[in-house]
Amino acid sequence: MVSVNIRDFPEELHHKAKIQAAVEKITLKDLMIKALDEYLKRKGVK
Secondary structure, X not given: OOOOOOOOOOHHHHHHHHXXXXXXXXXXXXXXXXXXXXXXXXXXXX
């Protein structure tokens, strides 16, 4: 697995994502993976 570091990530977006991850009872990492995967599927990336 690859490590990814994101610099200058918007603080408010990070806060909202942490809350949503808690609501879904998943990690922030899993939420980000899920969101990126869904986005790429919508764009038709295989």
